[in-house]
Structures are given as structure tokens and as C-alpha cells.
Amino acid sequence: MTVSVFGAGAFGTALAIALAREDRPVTIWGRDPYAVSRIRDHRSSPRLPGIRIPTRVTATANLDRALEAETLLITVPAQSLHQLLDRIGNRAGHARVVLCCKGIDMESGLGVSSLWAKARPGGTPPAVLTGPSFANDIAQGLPTALTLACSSEETGQALQKGLSTSVLRLYTTTDTIGAELGGAMKNVMAIACGACIGAGLGDSARAALMTRGFAEMTRLATHMGARAETMAGLSGLGDLVLTCTSEQSRNFRFGLSLGRGEDFDPSVTVEGAATARAAARVARENGLPLPITAAVAELTTGDLTVRDAMDQLLSRPLKEE
Numbered sequence: 447m448t449v450s451v452f453g454a455g456a457f458g459t460a461l462a463i464a465l466a467r468e469d470r471p472v473t474i475w476g477r478d479p480y481a482v483s484r485i486r487d488h489r490s491s492p493r494l495p496g497i498r499i500p501t502r503v504t505a506t507a508n509l510d511r512a513l514e515a516e517t518l519l520i521t522v523p524a525q526s527l528h529q530l531l532d533r534i535g536n537r538a539g540h541a542r543v544v545l546c547c548k549g550i551d552m553e554s555g556l557g558v559s560s561l562w563a564k565a566r567p568g569g570t571p572p573a574v575l576t577g578p579s580f581a582n583d584i585a586q587g588l589p590t591a592l593t594l595a596c597s598s599e600e601t602g603q604a605l606q607k608g609l610s611t612s613v614l615r616l617y618t619t620t621d622t623i624g625a626e627l628g629g630a631m632k633n634v635m636a637i638a639c640g641a642c643i644g645a646g647l648g649d650s651a652r653a654a655l656m657t658r659g660f661a662e663m664t665r666l667a668t669h670m671g672a673r674a675e676t677m678a679g680l681s682g683l684g685d686l687v688l689t690c691t692s693e694q695s696r697n698f699r700f701g702l703s704l705g706r707g708e709d710f711d712p713s714v715t716v717e718g719a720a721t722a723r724a725a726a727r728v729a730r731e732n733g734l735p736l737p738i739t740a741a742v743a744e745l746t747t748g749d750l751t752v753r754d755a756m757d758q759l760l761s762r763p764l765k766e767e
């Protein structure tokens with residue numbers, strides 16, 4: 447199976463490295479010719495410091511060449527997906543598409559697979575690859591387990607076989623909506639948990655946010671047609687645990703900076719900020735109570751302080767769990 451990765455960032459490069467280590471042919475497409483030449487000529491990426499990219503990884507800025515692969519892994523941030531879709535146009539042909547981005551599109555309020563399907567009516571629905579995995583861990587060859595979601599069981603199994611490696615273990619599901627919303631919403635909860643720890647509110651408060659955040663993720667996802675059990679898997683609970691407890695997470699670190707009142711580098715990809723706003727809007731429109739998500743949305747726009755967010759959440763009416 448030939449694979450092209452679209453997006454020369456941390457995650458795309460890490461996946462390419464994992465496949466190349468097992469002698470699978472893989473090409474990275476990047477929009478920035480400098481980033482591409484750095485991979486091609488120097489075998490390194492500033493987003494994966496200290497990692498050497500195997501020579502079996504090919505890098506190109508030529509979109510048509512990358513689109514010749516049988517499987518296309520899309521690894522740009524969720525808010526950039528519509529731009530990439532416009533750029534690809536109808537040139538993806540019959541390739542199998544696997545979306546690896548974690549977010550809800552701000553403009554449409556759609557998850558990434560729904561956004562792709564809307565832009566390609568009648569086309570083969572894309573698969574989703576998501577779950578607990580830091581790019582740096584994958585690039586180092588550390589053991590990782592992910593969810594490969596595909597509405598077609600047969601295609602899902604073929605992708606599982608083609609993309610698993612001896613240390614990257616893929617589990618299949620047909621619930622693409624559950625998988626993608628779990629991956630999107632755990633970033634929102636990681637910002638909340640980072641803010642909580644940054645403001646010195648303690649580990650008990652973080653555990654409460656993770657648990658009630660998980661309830662919100664499940665409420666939103668099941669409303670959108672997902673299965674509740676998907677949320678308890680790698681793509682939901684698994685990624686929630688990883689991202690809410692590790693300073694390797696950019697979303698968690700962004701939350702920490704909010705809690706500490708510190709600046710955060712705006713060039714760093716923090717998917718949970720836009721996703722919180724998109725999800726809060728979807729929730730309002732559908733009458734779904736997502737109080738943590740709403741608070742994170744307002745925290746990221748500066749409309750709420752961490753202290754006010756805490757007071758707001760604690761003063762909600764008492765209820766059954």
C-alpha cells in the first residue's frame with residue numbers, strides 16, 4: 447500500500463517515520479518548500495527536534511505527485527482542512543482518505559469527516575485515525591495504540607493492516623463520528639485541566655473536570671449520532687486521559703498558561719481553542735448543556751477569567767450524576 451501524508455507537521459512526519467521504519471513507501475507533502483527541502487536534504491523537522499527522518503521517507507511540495515498514492519493521510523490542523531480540500535479539488539481520485547486531524551470546523555460546526563463528505567458528495571466516506579499518541583512518542587518508536595474508524599468494515603480492516611506497525615497498534619471501529627468527536631473534544635477538556643492546574647486549583651478539581659468533561663463529550667457525540675461505547679475507547683477516554691495529564695500536550699500547556707496568566711506562543715497548534723467555540727455554538731443551537739466547553743470557549747476569547755469560570759461551574763444547580 448503506497449501512502450502519502452498531507453501536512454509536514456509533527457504528526458504527519460511522525461506517522462511517515464513509523465511507516466518508513468517498516469519499509470513501507472511513504473511520501474510527505476508539505477506546502478512550504480523550505481520545510482520539504484529540510485526533510486529531503488537534512489532529514490530533520492523543527493517540529494520533531496532530535497529525530498532523524500529515515501531516507502525511505504520521500505518529501506515533496508508537488509501536490510499531484512503526492513496524490514498518486516493509494517492511501518492519503520491528512521494531517522493538517524482541523525481549521526485548515528477546508529483550505530486543503532479546496533486545493534486538492536477533485537484530484538484525490540479513488541484513493542482511500544484517512545483524516546488524522548482532531549477538531550470541529552469553526553465555520554460549519556462539522557467534524558472533520560462530515561466536512562470532507564460534504565465537500566465530496568457521493569464520494570467514498572473518509573476514515574479517521576485518532577487516539578492517544580504524541581507525535582514525538584510515535585517518532586521515537588514507542589508503543590502506541592490508536593483507533594482507525596471507517597464506515598466500511600472491509601476498508602477499515604485493510605487500512606488497519608496497512609497502517610499498523612510492530613509498535614503502532616490500530617483497533618478498528620465503524621463509528622467515525624464517535625472517534626472524531628472524542629479526539630476533538632478531549633482537546634477542549636485538556637485546556638480546562640491545564641487552566642485548573644495552572645491556577646493552582648488542584649488534582650481533585652482536575653479529576654472532576656476530566657470526569658464531567660467526559661460526560662459532556664459523550665452528550666455531544668451521542669447527540670450527533672455516535673455510540674456511547676466509542677467514547678469509552680482509545681479515541682475518547684484514552685486520549686482524554688493522556689492529554690489532560692501530560693505537559694507534552696500543547697492544549698494542556700495552553701491551559702496552563704491561561705491559569706498562570708502567562709503568554710503562549712500563538713504559532714503553536716492548539717486545536718481545542720477553536721473547537722471549544724465551535725462545540726459551544728453547536729451545543730447552544732441544539733439545547734445541549736456543555737458548561738465546561740462553554741467556559742473554555744470564553745476563556746480562550748478572554749471573555750472569562752479562570753476564577754470566574756470556576757465560580758460559574760461551581761454555582762450551577764446541584765444535580766444527579
Ligand SMILES: NC(=O)C1=CN([C@@H]2O[C@H](COP(=O)(O)OP(=O)(O)OC[C@H]3O[C@@H](n4cnc5c(N)ncnc54)[C@H](OP(=O)(O)O)[C@@H]3O)[C@@H](O)[C@H]2O)C=CC1
Pocket residue numbers: 452453454455456457458476477478481493521522523524526527529530546547548549579580581582714715717
Ligand atoms: N502533534 C501530535 O502529537 C498529534 C497531533 N494530532 C493532530 O494532527 C493535526 C496536525 O497537528 P500537528 O502535526 O501536531 O501540527 P503542526 O503544527 O506540527 O503542523 C501542522 C502542519 O500542517 C500544515 N498546514 C497548516 N495549514 C495548512 C494548509 N492549509 N495546507 C497545507 N498544510 C497546512 C503546516 O504547514 P506550515 O508549517 O506551512 O504552517 C504544518 O506542516 C492536528 O489536528 C492535531 O490535533 C494528532 C495526534 C497527535
Ligand SMILES: O=C(CO)COP(=O)(O)O
Pocket residue numbers: 548577578579580581633636685688689694695696697698715716717
Ligand atoms: O492529540 C494529541 C495526543 O493524542 C496531541 O495533543 P496536543 O495537540 O494537545 O499536543
